Amino acid sequence: MTGNIPVHLQPYISKQYYQQYSPIDHAVWRFVMKQNHYFLKDIAHPAYVNGLKDSGIKTESIPKVEDMDTSLEKVGWGAVTIDGLIPGSAFYGFLASRILPIATEIRNIHNIAYTPAPDMIHEAAGHAPILLDESYREFVKKIGEMGAKALSSKEKLEVFMAVRHLTIVAEDPNSTPEEVKEAEKQVAEARTKVKGLTEADQVSRLFWWTVEYGLIGELDNPKIYGAGLLSSVGESQSCLKDDVRKIPFSVEECTKTPYDVTKPQPQLFVCQTFEDLVAAVDQFAAKMAFRKGGTESLDKALLTDSVATMVFSSGLQVTGTLGTILKDKYGEAIYFRTKGPTALSHDNRQLDGHGKEIHRKGFGTPIGCLKGNIALEDCSVEQLQDLGIKEQKVAKLKFQSGVKVKGNVKSILLADGKPILISFKDCKVTYKGKLLFEPSWGTFDMAVGANVTSVFAGAADPNNYYAIPSGDEAVEKVEQQGWNELETLYGEIRSLREGSEWDEQRVTQVLVSLEEKYPKEWLLRLEILELYKLNHVDHPQIVLIEERLQTTVWDSSVKQMIQRGLTLINNSQ
Incomplete structure (x- = not known):
């Protein structure tokens, strides 16, 4: 793959x-x-x-x-x-x-x-x-x-990094309780900075x-399908017991309900069929920025401080980190500018000559119709010429928003016979006396589009936008490590289980080591018990092992695992 x-x-x-x-x-x-x-x-x-x-x-x-x-x-x-x-x-x-x-x-x-x-x-x-x-x-x-x-949002990314650190620390057997507590503290602190959903x-x-x-099926008798x-x-x-509340599935309820990855869930949602899930997520997707577009979606992209793609009604796609949004008196976006490397694409393919190396310092463009409610993306080449937009000619564009563009038309990029990008030289862009682009900055590439129809995280053409990983990195060779004593004992029992002959002496040797050095090693005792029941059902060690497993003081979770292990062994014979 x-x-x-x-x-x-x-x-x-x-x-x-x-x-x-x-x-x-x-x-x-x-x-x-x-x-x-x-x-x-x-x-x-x-x-x-x-x-x-x-x-x-x-x-x-x-x-x-x-x-x-x-x-x-x-x-x-x-x-x-x-x-x-x-x-x-x-x-x-x-x-x-x-x-x-x-x-x-x-x-x-x-x-x-x-x-x-x-x-x-x-x-x-x-x-x-x-x-x-x-x-x-x-x-x-x-x-x-x-x-x-x-x-x-960038605050959410900080939470992710803190959670990632916590999972690593929590799973590391060498971590101290103090280190786990400190990692938990970092997660809590990161979460306090998050605002909104x-x-x-x-x-x-x-x-x-x-x-x-x-969960899926009937509310009073559901089946499990969640991987967790x-x-x-x-x-x-335990999730099917009555003390875990069962709620009819709805996207609204799911998205309103937070969760804690470190604890059993107090409630679960029950859908009727997988087809219902597909229909529900389709409805939810219709409310997302990649389907809605508009100023609201641009505002969301601005908060991410990460690479996003803004799609114009012409089909032009602008990929970069949104830096500023200029709005009119009604709060509608009329101009935006990215910061840092930006690429232009159409139909998820980067345009020739418009990669990050060209727009390495960002990309700015107006949004909207020209005065007279003219949407440039709907214009043919002839209609553009009627508007004074012709290659090697000076054009003056006045947008309904008040943004003005004046410059020499360098080129007009078409897709399916309609414009998606107009490039100017010696260009000046202003809004109510504010300078947005000046001629000394070079070529002004103007996106064509009466509105932004979609905004989504990531790049339109990721294979071109992101750096290709080096393929000549040295392959790391990892030698099999030597097992410690306990791991070796587990290996002994596994070898006996997978072998063709029963060797009671070897099993006895493992048991002696367990009794002398590993009194709390419950899983290996279960595996030995399983071996005895398969090969020597009347062996006196069976009673001794069962007694040891059932009378030793264990943590509640370990006790539960032991009981389930015994149940499985006793019902598998």
């Missing part, structure tokens, strides 16, 4: 260093997957249950992303490896391109029930299987397209309450 990935998304792609997964990592994966296969078969949507069987994702070991890519390829999708939490616009950009971005880290055993950090279990066990359903795929692609174009916030909430935490629930061993079952 990497050959089809837009340039601006390629920097987020990383590698899956498969040999770096430890035997404990594989044991964590195996535990969650076995739980999913057993407990979710009756409470998850059939699309997930069937997808889990058809996806080829194995229970016994962490999957390779390249294998998942092959599995999704048969339905027109793909999968790539990413490095943890990435910006929302990039994440949605992958989905819009029909690519599932997969964070290849895997939660540590202490967070086996749930982790706020994206990981292999969440992506592979949560998202991937249900993508094999056609209606669901359509919904995810649509919400990806919305999210990729949604406008955010951006489009990106609304899409994020909609995504959370559907793709991540959605499907990949959470704990919440996948």
Whole structure:
């Protein structure tokens, strides 16, 4: 899939260093997957249950992303490896391109029930299987397209960076409680600077309450389809209890409801069908800047302080960071200027001679009709000439807004026989005595358009606007690390399970090491118990291990995992 990935998304792609997964990592994966296969078969949507069987994702070991890519390829999708939490616009950009971005880290055993950090279990066990359903795929692609174009704010970007740092610290087994608390403090401080709800916030909430935490079917007997629930061993079952409020799905309610990634959700939204979701997001998209355009949308782009694309009614697309908006007495935008590198495009293709290197210091242009309510984009070449707009001739343009443009017409760029860009030399642009452009600044390229019909985050032609990543970087080689003692013990049990012969002596040696050095290692004891029940159902160690697991004082979440592990073992014989 990497050959089809837009340039601006390629920097987020990383590698899956498969040999770096430890035997404990594989044991964590195996535990969650076995739980999913057993407990979710009756409470998850059939699309997930069937997808889990058809996806080829194995229970016994962490999957390779390249294998998942092959599995999704048969339905027109793909999968790539990413490095943890990435910006929302990039994440949605992958989905819009029909690519599932997969964070290849895997939660540590202490967070086996749930982790706020994206990981292999969440992506592979949560998202991937249900993508094999056609209606669901359509919904995810649509919400990806919305999210990729949604406008955010610079304050929100600061929140993202703080949250990303928190997820890294929280998942790092070497982090101290003080470091986690400091990271949480940074998130809280960043959030205090945020004012209002951006489009990106609304899409994020909609995504959370559907793709991540959605329920489907009847309100009093729903099924799970959200990946966050499907990949959470704990919440996948507790979410269906009566103390979690079930609310009929609506876009309005979802976008008004905030969420906390660190806690179980107190309420969930229930849609009836995936087709209902598709229709609902289409209605919501109609209210977004990329569909509405106008001054309101320009104002939103100004707040982002990031690259956005402004589309004129002529079809001309201006990509850059919006710097200033000039408005008339009615509050309507009549002129805007970008700051920094700007590119001009049409039909999502950059215009020759109008890339960032030409407009490296920004781009300014009027918006609106000429006096007499004349929309230049509706004019033929002959009509332009009647207005005095002819190459190598001086033209004087007076806009209804009061903006005046006077200069020698250098060229007129047409698309389908109609103008989209008029370039002037020796040009002066003014508004009520205020100088907007002077001749010494060079060529004045004026966008043609009575109004701005669309504004969206990112570039019209990302493959040309963004720098192409270097392809000659040295490939990092990572040697398989040596496992510590506990990891080696897990590896021993895995080897015995996958081998053809039962070796009681080796199992006993592992148990002795556990008793001497690792009294709180519950998952490996469950794996040993499973081996005994498969190979020596009357062995006295079975009772001893069960007693140890049930009488030791555990944290409530660990106790819950142990009980579910025992239930699965006892019902799998």
